[in-house]
Amino acid sequence: MRRLTAVVLAAAFMIPELSARAQESDPGAPPTEAELSAARERFSEGLALGDAGDHEAALVAYREVLTVVDAPSVRYNVAHSLAELGRFAEADAQLQMLLASRDTDPETRALAFEQRQTLERLGGRLRIHVRGEVEGAVVHLDGWEVPARRRLSPLRVSAGEHQLELVIDGDVHARETLTIATGDRAEVVLRPLPEPEDVPPVPAEATEPAPVEETPPEATPRWKDWRVWAIVGGVAAALALGIGIGVAAGGGGGGSAFQGDLDPGVLTFGG
Amino acid sequence: MTRSRCTLAMLLPALLLVAACGDDALTEVVIVVNSDLDVPFEIDGLRVTVSRGGDALQAVGGLGPGQPPFPRSVSVVNDSPSLGPFEARVQLTRGGATVVERLARFTFEAGARRRLDLVVPGACIDIDCESDETCGPLGDTNVVGCQDPAVDLAPFASSGLPLRAEPSLDAGVP
Numbered sequence: 001m002r003r004l005t006a007v008v009l010a011a012a013f014m015i016p017e018l019s020a021r022a023q024e025s026d027p028g029a030p031p032t033e034a035e036l037s038a039a040r041e042r043f044s045e046g047l048a049l050g051d052a053g054d055h056e057a058a059l060v061a062y063r064e065v066l067t068v069v070d071a072p073s074v075r076y077n078v079a080h081s082l083a084e085l086g087r088f089a090e091a092d093a094q095l096q097m098l099l100a101s102r103d104t105d106p107e108t109r110a111l112a113f114e115q116r117q118t119l120e121r122l123g124g125r126l127r128i129h130v131r132g133e134v135e136g137a138v139v140h141l142d143g144w145e146v147p148a149r150r151r152l153s154p155l156r157v158s159a160g161e162h163q164l165e166l167v168i169d170g171d172v173h174a175r176e177t178l179t180i181a182t183g184d185r186a187e188v189v190l191r192p193l194p195e196p197e198d199v200p201p202v203p204a205e206a207t208e209p210a211p212v213e214e215t216p217p218e219a220t221p222r223w224k225d226w227r228v229w230a231i232v233g234g235v236a237a238a239l240a241l242g243i244g245i246g247v248a249a250g251g252g253g254g255g256s257a258f259q260g261d262l263d264p265g266v267l268t269f270g271g
Numbered sequence: 272m273t274r275s276r277c278t279l280a281m282l283l284p285a286l287l288l289v290a291a292c293g294d295d296a297l298t299e300v301v302i303v304v305n306s307d308l309d310v311p312f313e314i315d316g317l318r319v320t321v322s323r324g325g326d327a328l329q330a331v332g333g334l335g336p337g338q339p340p341f342p343r344s345v346s347v348v349n350d351s352p353s354l355g356p357f358e359a360r361v362q363l364t365r366g367g368a369t370v371v372e373r374l375a376r377f378t379f380e381a382g383a384r385r386r387l388d389l390v391v392p393g394a395c396i397d398i399d400c401e402s403d404e405t406c407g408p409l410g411d412t413n414v415v416g417c418q419d420p421a422v423d424l425a426p427f428a429s430s431g432l433p434l435r436a437e438p439s440l441d442a443g444v445p
Contacts, residue, residue, distance in 0.1 A: 093397075099416055100398040100406070113414040116394060125312070153370050153396045154313060185312045255296045258384065258427075260345035262330035267321055269328065270351025 031068050039068040046077065055084040072104040076112060083115065086158040088123045090144050092116060116156075124184030125154035130166060131191040137173070139190065140165040154185070166190040298349040299384040300377060301427060304361050305342040306391040308371070311335035313393065316364040321347050323357045334363075342388075354379040358420070361389050371396045374405035374420040385424035 031039070046061030059081035065074050075094055082091035098104050098112040128139055128151050139146045141155065142163055159182045166174035173192040180186055259265040302321075308314045311334060320329045330345040332338065347357070355378035362372040373391045392415050395406035400417035409416045 096397050099394065099414075100400060102401075102404075102417060104416070109409070109416060110412075110414050113394065125309075127312075150397055153365075185309065255384070257297055257299055257348045258301045258344070258346040258429075260301065260330065261339050261343055262317070262319060262332040262345040264330055264345075266346045266348060267328040267330055268348045268350060269321075269323065269326065269357075270349065 035068050039065045043074065043077075046081075050077075050081060050084070055081045059085065072098055072101065072108040076108050076115075079112070079115060083119060086160060087142065087144065088119045088158045089126075089141055089146065089150075089155040092119055092156045093147075093150065095119075119156045119158075122182060123156050123158045124180040124182060124186060126157045126162070126178075126180060126184075127151075127154040127187045128164065129187065129189045131189050134168055134173075134192055137166060137168045137192070140167055159184075164188060164190060166192060168192060296382050297384060298354070298379045298381050300347045300349075300357075300379060300424060301344055301384065301386050302347060302359055302361075303342045303344045303386060303388045304391065305388070306363055306371075306393065308363060308391070308393045310340075311365075314363040314365050314370050316367070317343060318362040318364060318369075319345050320360045320362070321357055322360070323351075323353065323355065349379045354381060356421075359387065359389065361391055363391055371406075373407055375422045376420045377422050377424055380424065384427040386427045387422065387424055 042061050043065045046058045046065065049055075049061060050058035059078065062074055062078045062081060066078060075098055079091045079094035079098070082088075082094065095112045095116050099109060099116075104112070126141075128141075128146065130137055130139065130151070138148070139151060140163075141157070145167075146155065157180050159180055161177060161179050164174075164176040164178070165172050174190045176188055176190060178186065178188060257266040257268075302319060304317060304319065306314070315335050316331065316333050318329060318331050320327055322328070328347075332343055334341075334343075347359070349355075349357075356376050357379070359375045359377065360372060361375075362369045364370060371391055371393070373389055373395065375387060375389055377387055379385070390408055392406075392408060394415040398406045398415070398417065400406050403419075404417040405420040406415055406417055408414070409418065
C-alpha cells in the first residue's frame, strides 16, 4: 500500500482552497503559518513513525494534522495507517470521503481508488444486520462505531478475527466474534438481549424509508384493473386494424421501440 | 352520404395509425445499466426511474438466480413535444433498499434512437455527492468520483445487449 509523502502534503498546504480549518474557536479561520509549520512537522513525524512500523502513533499524528489542515493528502495517509492496522472498514470510510470530495486531486483520487482495491483484494466483506432494530442502537466493529447508513452495504474488513458489539444507550446488548478470511462474504445478525419476541426479524436495511417493495402493496396492481385491460384491448385492436390495413396497402416502415429486459421494457412519455 | 361518413369515421383512426407508422422513427433512448457489484450478495434488484418535471416512469428488475445478468436495459420513448432534459436515476437495491444509485441527465434527439450506458460502480457506495452531482467513473478510468450528471448520448448499438426481440413492427403481427 502506498503512502503519500511530505512533498504532496506540502503542496496541499500551499493551496489555500484545499485547506479547511477544524478549530473550535473560529472554525472558518484559516490556519496560521505557525500552525501550518507545526502541522508539517507533525506530518513528518507521522511519516517517520509509519516507516518505523508504528502505525498507531503515525495515525495519531496524521489525525492531529487533520484538525489543522483537512487536505486530501492528509486524509489519505490516515486511511493508509488504518489499513496497515487492519482497520479496513475505517480506512474504507476515509477513502470514500476522498473519492466523494471535489477537492481531491487526481493523483490522490487514483491512489485512494487503488487503496480500496487493495483492501478488497486482501480482505473480505461483512454485512451486519441488527434484529429488531432498536432506536439508539449502534454497532461497534473492533471498537469503531459503524455509521448506521454504512450498514446498508457490506463493509470491507481485514482477514482475521473481529469483534462486533451492539450497543444501546451505552450498554453492550450483544457481542459476536467472527473470523473473516480473504475473499469471504460474511453476514452476521446481532440480536439484542433479551431478544424481543414481538419484533419481527427485520434486517437493518429494511428500515430505510425508501420504497421497499417494487410495487406498493397497498395499491391495486395495474394489471388487475379491468379498465387498464379495456384500454389495452382497445389499443391493441386499433393497432392491429391499422397494421393490417397498412400491410395490405403495401405500407409499413417506421420503427418500434427497443424491448428492454426490465419490467416494463419500454417507458413512454407523452404516449 | 351517411354511410360514407360512417365508413370514413371507422377508417379514420386506422388511417391515422397507418400514417403514424409511416412517419419518422421513434425518438428513443435505450438505457443500458451495468455494475461490478456482487449479485446477489450486494444487490438483488434494480430500479430505473426516468422523469421530467413532475412526470416519472419506472422500470424494475430482479437480479440473481433466474434473472438476466448485467447489462440490463430499458427503452425510453419520447412522444412528447419536449426533448428534455430528462433525468434517469438508476438504483441498485437489496431487499428493496437502495444500495447505490446513479443519476444521468440527457436530452433526446428527435427521430433518433440513442444509447445511454450507465455503469454503477460498487466504489460509489456510500459516496455522498452534492445534490446536483452524481457518483460515477471519471472519464475512461475506473476511478470514481462526484460529477455533473449531464451526459451525452451515444449512437445506438445493440452490442452486448441481450435482445429479447429485434425491433420490428411486424414482430407482433400474426
